[in-house]
Amino acid sequence: MRAALLNGSPRGSRSTSRAMGSYALEGLRSRGWAVEELDMCRAVTTSEGLTDLLALAERSDLMILSFPTYFDSPPAAVIRAMETMHSRIRKGGDLLAIENCGYVRSGNNSPSLSICRLFARDIGWEWRGGLSLGGGNVLAGHGLEEAGGVARNVRKALDQAVLALAEGKAVPQEAIDLLGRNIVPPFLHNTRANRAWDRAARKNNVLDRIRDRPYMEEESR
Amino acid sequence: MDGSISDEMRPAVDASKSHLQEIGLQVETVRLKEKRIGQCRGCFDCWVRTPGQCIIDDDANEVMRSFVNSQVIVLLTPVTFGGHSSQLKKALDRLLGCMLPYLERCGRDTRHPRRYDLARRMVFVGLLPQRDHEAQTTYRELSKMNALNFRATAWATALVFSNERPEMASVAVREAFLEAGITP
Numbered sequence: 144m145r146a147a148l149l150n151g152s153p154r155g156s157r158s159t160s161r162a163m164g165s166y167a168l169e170g171l172r173s174r175g176w177a178v179e180e181l182d183m184c185r186a187v188t189t190s191e192g193l194t195d196l197l198a199l200a201e202r203s204d205l206m207i208l209s210f211p212t213y214f215d216s217p218p219a220a221v222i223r224a225m226e227t228m229h230s231r232i233r234k235g236g237d238l239l240a241i242e243n244c245g246y247v248r249s250g251n252n253s254p255s256l257s258i259c260r261l262f263a264r265d266i267g268w269e270w271r272g273g274l275s276l277g278g279g280n281v282l283a284g285h286g287l288e289e290a291g292g293v294a295r296n297v298r299k300a301l302d303q304a305v306l307a308l309a310e311g312k313a314v315p316q317e318a319i320d321l322l323g324r325n326i327v328p329p330f331l332h333n334t335r336a337n338r339a340w341d342r343a344a345r346k347n348n349v350l351d352r353i354r355d356r357p358y359m360e361e362e363s364r
Numbered sequence: 365m366d367g368s369i370s371d372e373m374r375p376a377v378d379a380s381k382s383h384l385q386e387i388g389l390q391v392e393t394v395r396l397k398e399k400r401i402g403q404c405r406g407c408f409d410c411w412v413r414t415p416g417q418c419i420i421d422d423d424a425n426e427v428m429r430s431f432v433n434s435q436v437i438v439l440l441t442p443v444t445f446g447g448h449s450s451q452l453k454k455a456l457d458r459l460l461g462c463m464l465p466y467l468e469r470c471g472r473d474t475r476h477p478r479r480y481d482l483a484r485r486m487v488f489v490g491l492l493p494q495r496d497h498e499a500q501t502t503y504r505e506l507s508k509m510n511a512l513n514f515r516a517t518a519w520a521t522a523l524v525f526s527n528e529r530p531e532m533a534s535v536a537v538r539e540a541f542l543e544a545g546i547t548p
Contacts, residue, residue: 152406
């Protein structure tokens, strides 16, 4: 059996999307699957990339879409890849989606998940389920093994999902619920995130300008 | 903001324009397929390096200027697997800088505060080939969450269908404007 990870994060190999997707992919590889990986954000920018994307989808039994939620839905590159596959793919297969968002509540990925399910429906692929993580920035793109205790539930949920997928089953609800739990308490998440933004702005010497409004017409006149 | 690929959304675009003009608003139509807009790189520089400004120099900056200075935003798109087309989504992804990086409680949820204070009403117009309950439900949910994320003061969704008469699109769009309180 052959699985393909399609990473939809513009941050590429430094992303939480890739960390989660590659962890799942590794689980399948260790069970004897042939595995491949493709960066969707790069692939959709050239005709050669789109050709590679289609060929990869055609030869895969399982496609894993892993991406960050931007403004409540998959990034533009992921939608572009879906639009291309929809009009061109002839062969069937299975689809798993892994989404993460910056808000701590995983429910914020809900429209993204529905979009992936409808994509599977429209291309005639079997929907194997969607795994949804809130507060994905906590993992900061680190490998899940390196991330330690904070990623314990993430690893456990992905292990359960991989086990089911390897047996040709859908992702169990237990894995979906486990990953859907708050990765850290919401209050703590917001406080830490806000401090981290301040630190980053300070490092770039723009903390005093962080609320600038460069496009406000009334102010610029 | 018209995220269509061909002229399939013309009746909905025309209905939106004429309604807004009738109530005395100045209307700018942004045809996204004619714009040069690159993908968001997810670098967050628009938050912590060049606040409010994307580091990519292309037409998305002009779109941002129109977006933040408009009282009413109409997003038009062919509904794509229940969501926006990639054309429209590419422009939306690049609007991240119109929010601040901070997270704040908003009811039971968390949101980013607005960078710009302008009270904004939003109307989401989605085109489907025919009625499709699942896609319609997803598009409505997405519209609601987008409106909350952009901190719209009021919003509404209109769904129009290619297999129905063009006048129906006009009716649906006008109803949505009324629902969002966009009236004379």
